Amino acid sequence: MPSQSEILAALAAVPGPDGRTPLPQSGAIDGVTQRDDKVFIAIRINPAEAAKMAPMQAAVERAVKALPGVGAVLVTLTAENASAKPAPRARPARGRPIEGVDKIIAVASGKGGVGKSTTACNLAIGLARLGLKVGVLDADVFGPSMPRLFGIKEKPTLAADGQKLKPIEKYGVKVMSIGFLVEDNSAIVWRGPMVTSALNQFLRDVEWGELDVMVIDMPPGTGDVQLTIAQNAPMSGAVIVSTPQDLSLIDARRAIAMFKQVETPILGVVENMSYFVCPHCGTRSDIFAHGGARHEAEAQGAPFLGETPLHILIRETSDGGAPVVATAPDSPQAKAFMDIAERLRSALFDTANKRILPRIVMD
């Protein structure tokens, strides 16, 4: 027979009556009892919604039935006692600030392969070199790159409280990535709600401590997951990474539009793989054309933060887990990132983001 906690763990995959909060956290579970190989679960619901609860009831049965040693599952829905109407409450908002974290910025791109994660990694280290306390949250759950970029092989451990995960610190930056928890070559095949709950845990259940800036490496694109992250984390702004060719800029425009839609300011646009200087003859080639991201930023009314070259040093240090800003800080390539980090810092802290979220008061 499974234990109570095993049953509750299985129920965590089932959304509660509101269709979103995992059942064990929804407060709707009235009781779980077991006899022989039978499990009885009582769930409190709003009687007005009883008809809509059948799928939840079925999902609970399936989830618990799948546990080894369970013969039968009986799920009863009980009506919420009308006189015990919950008092009005300001729910712990998903967009609420994260304790100890001052600014949250997203590094995003409209499409993959433009060097978003490499840029996020080097900018984070750059910001740390400028004296800020920095964390990196690798939200690119489908292709987490931070373990490779930072050269981190160890697994995160539990913090002293036994509840939170400790981020791994390297090059002066605290890093957390789903990549620490899964094998390199195992695919992460997740449905949207699983991604959401994983990201919420990474935001809230990691011992970030005091941070001046949290850099979130977003998954590429402008889909459900990206919107969800923007809704879940109160962001100070977004940095859009693009390569200069039109094909990439079209998608960068979409990314800018998405952040505007959720009232997240665009801190600026970075042009990556901006130009190539031949190491043999010194000739500069604008492989993907040049300056496209600057023009696009201007057209969108967003600041242009700078450009970084297509250079073998960046590629090698990135693949080798020794980011160029940390390991070759005097190289021109590192300087390109440092310039952007400085502009980012002043965008974040000088022109202080005056738009504070409203107070929510329940009288």
Next chain:
Amino acid sequence: MSDPSPLPPGEPWPEELRVQDSGAQFKVTFDDGVVGSISAERLREASPSADKSRNPPPPGQPLAIIEVEQMGNYAVRIGFNDGHSTGIYTWRLLRSLTTH
């Protein structure tokens, strides 16, 4: 999203959202000094959610706001005692409900 046009900088931004009278009134204070109350009924009517079905509130109780949840930087999700909780109210929508 029902309100695709971004709020340009300089547009009014709410400073405080206050649920009053046991959830019957929603008072919004904007940073340009505009203050207004929206009734729960009106707010419920204006819900931008795709789910337009309406259930009555619990017997003997007037319609009331029971939860307000921040969504990112741009909106709140408001839950009512009739079970409806999927409407996302952007600052702009709250502004137009406050002033019109």
